[in-house]
Amino acid sequence: MKKIKVMSVFGTRPEAIKMAPLVMELGRREGLESICCLTGQHREMLDSVMQAFGLQAQYDLDIMERQQTLSTITTKTILGMDRVIDQAKPDLILVHGDTSTTFAGALSAFYHKIPVGHVEAGLRTWDKYSPFPEEMNRTLVGDIAELHFAPTRANADNLRAEGIRGEIFITGNTAIDAMQTTVKERFTFEDPLLNTLDFDAKRVIAVTCHRRENYGEPMRNIMRAIREVVDRHPDTEAVYPVHLSPAVRECAREYLSGHPRIHLIDPVDVLQMHNLIARCHLVMTDSGGLQEEAPALGRPVLVMRRETERPEAISAGTAKLAGVEYEPIVSMACELLDDPEAYRTMARAVNPYGDGSACKRIAQAIEWYFGLNEQRPADFVPGDHN
Ligand code: UD1
Ligand code: UDP
Numbered sequence: 001m002k003k004i005k006v007m008s009v010f011g012t013r014p015e016a017i018k019m020a021p022l023v024m025e026l027g028r029r030e031g032l033e034s035i036c037c038l039t040g041q042h043r044e045m046l047d048s049v050m051q052a053f054g055l056q057a058q059y060d061l062d063i064m065e066r067q068q069t070l071s072t073i074t075t076k077t078i079l080g081m082d083r084v085i086d087q088a089k090p091d092l093i094l095v096h097g098d099t100s101t102t103f104a105g106a107l108s109a110f111y112h113k114i115p116v117g118h119v120e121a122g123l124r125t126w127d128k129y130s131p132f133p134e135e136m137n138r139t140l141v142g143d144i145a146e147l148h149f150a151p152t153r154a155n156a157d158n159l160r161a162e163g164i165r166g167e168i169f170i171t172g173n174t175a176i177d178a179m180q181t182t183v184k185e186r187f188t189f190e191d192p193l194l195n196t197l198d199f200d201a202k203r204v205i206a207v208t209c210h211r212r213e214n215y216g217e218p219m220r221n222i223m224r225a226i227r228e229v230v231d232r233h234p235d236t237e238a239v240y241p242v243h244l245s246p247a248v249r250e251c252a253r254e255y256l257s258g259h260p261r262i263h264l265i266d267p268v269d270v271l272q273m274h275n276l277i278a279r280c281h282l283v284m285t286d287s288g289g290l291q292e293e294a295p296a297l298g299r300p301v302l303v304m305r306r307e308t309e310r311p312e313a314i315s316a317g318t319a320k321l322a323g324v325e326y327e328p329i330v331s332m333a334c335e336l337l338d339d340p341e342a343y344r345t346m347a348r349a350v351n352p353y354g355d356g357s358a359c360k361r362i363a364q365a366i367e368w369y370f371g372l373n374e375q376r377p378a379d380f381v382p383g384d385h386n
Contacts, residue, residue: 003033004370006117007090009081009109011039011063011101014289016049017270018120019096021177023055025359031372032363037084039077039101040064045244048269052182059084066246070133073100081108092366095141096120097288098134106141118145119174119362122155123309130307131288132213147369149362151353152312153379167369171361172354172380175292180356182274183297189272193263194239202237203281203337205230209252209304210243211286218324219248222304223255225329226284230261233337238262239276282336284322284329291319298349302332312352312382317345352382 006026010019016038026034037059038046050057061080065072077100085093085108093109095102096119109116118141125135142148142159146166150156151173159168189195197204209222230238242252242264256262268276274293277283283294283301291310294301295318302322303314313319322329336343361380367373 001031003031004092004366004372005033005035005088005090006092006094006366007035007037007088008094008096009037009039009101009105010096011041011046011061011077012099013042013045013049013267014287015096015099015101016046017178017289018174019094020049020053020055021181022094022119022174022359022362024053025363026366029363029367031367031370035059035088035090037061037081037088039073039080039105041068041073041077041099041101042244045267048267052269052271059088070100074104077101077104078108078111081105082111085109085112085114090114091370092117092147094119098123098131098138098141100133100137102141103137106144110144115146116141116144117147117149117362117366118142119149120151121145121148121168122150122157122159124158125307125309127307130213131211131305131309135309147365149358149365151358151380152382154312167365169361169365169377170379171365171377172356172358173292174354174358174362175289176296176351176354177356177359178270179274179293179296182271183278184275187271187275189268189275191265191268191272193265194268194272194276197237197239199279203233203235204276204279205236205238205333206276206280206283206285206299207238207240208243208285208287208290209240210245210248211305214286214305214324215247219251220255221324221326222286222329223251225326225333227256227259227262228326228330229333229337230259232334234261236261236281236337239265239280241265241267241273243267282333284333292353295319296349296351296353298347300336300343300346302329302336304329310353313350316350316352318348318350320346355380355382
């Protein structure tokens with residue numbers, strides 16, 4: 001019997017981390033053939049994930065440029081995808097989340113009349129320009145996709161509120177699936193700085209910051225706030241694996257370099273990052289993925305953004321929106337570092353985002369859609385797995 005060919009298209013670090021366990025799960029299903037097309041929107045950071053999970057792609061558009069714009073990413077992806085789709089002739093194209101790769105990948109599939117499955121569907125802030133351009137990317141992909149894999153019930157409700165066409169499945173987030181294999185009780189870091197950090201003697205603050213809408217004033221506020229927080233607490237060390245984006249690196253270097261307890265390091269692979277989060281005291285970030293991962297590991301998260309499309313951890317009490325102004329970021333971080341009760345309240349392992357079985361649900365949903373499985377997958381319900 002001819003297998004259903006499922007082509008996963010992704011290109012940035014977070015997409016790769018969250019698609020890797022799904023690509024592997026699809027590969028285990030008898031009726032499916034799983035292939036990957038990388039856009040290469042991120043080069044080094046994407047390759048690092050592929051290596052960590054031992055994955056090899058069948059196609060690689062290799063589009064990254066040092067000064068890439070939203071337009072160059074989008075146009076190069078669409079042109080490259082034309083050739084790949086003609087050659088691979090997939091039955092279904094999967095895209096993930098809200099990057100320019102996601103949007104251009106879905107649009108290419110539509111041009112070729114190939115159904116699209118959207119993994120991590122339905123996240124919304126309802127603000128067109130924040131996060132930019134992600135909110136519009138994911139909204140447009142929602143219109144294109146036939147299959148919507150919403151991590152949470154709230155995400156599915158967002159799609160229903162938009163009157164979206166197609167099938168909606170509540171699956172949990174595949175980030176939690178990825179963490180099943182990466183986090184280890186005993187782990188040796190490859191990064192020389194991480195390898196020598198004493199996580200027992202020091203309170204380690206894991207920092208990341210990279211979002212486009214934070215470029216400029218907000219990012220400068222964030223950097224100054226982090227420096228102030230570390231200055232006020234001699235028993236803390238901040239570790240910031242700095243994104244390879246030149247705009248981010250310049251800002252981080254200007255405001256945070258030269259401090260004995262602030263460590264700017266190159267991006268680390270996903271194994272090291274997940275194990276860093278598992279061992280740190282506090283996460284301060286504007287990242288999407290870290291807002292999902294840290295709560296699962298019982299680490300409080302201060303979200304350095306104006307809004308978030310991931311309200312679940314805030315409702316669960318393990319994340320707080322700190323904004324992008326200097327003063328609130330400093331005071332919220334200081335409260336957590338100075339008040340053990342405030343810290344304890346936030347440092348509880350909760351998993352509103354998934355139970356580690358998202359990929360199984362998505363694979364089953366695809367089988368169901370193509371008539372290979374009579375059962376629709378049951379929805380993910382937080383707490384069901386405990
Ligand atoms: C992209 C996504 C964003 C996601 C983020 C995850 C878009 C519009 N943005 O933003 O949604 O949160 O990835 O990290 O899709 N670079 C390298 N090597 C790499 C990766 C990046 O040198 O491996 C540098 C390049 O100079 C590149 C720049 O970073 O031009 C920016 O990369 P880009 O993908 O355009 O934007 P991100 O800010 O990474
Ligand atoms: N991450 C990583 N190495 C790093 C920094 C982050 O592996 O040096 C991981 C992190 O654990 C999460 C993902 O990258 O899984 C988040 O990616 P990013 O913050 O770049 O993008 P976002 O999630 O905001 O789209």
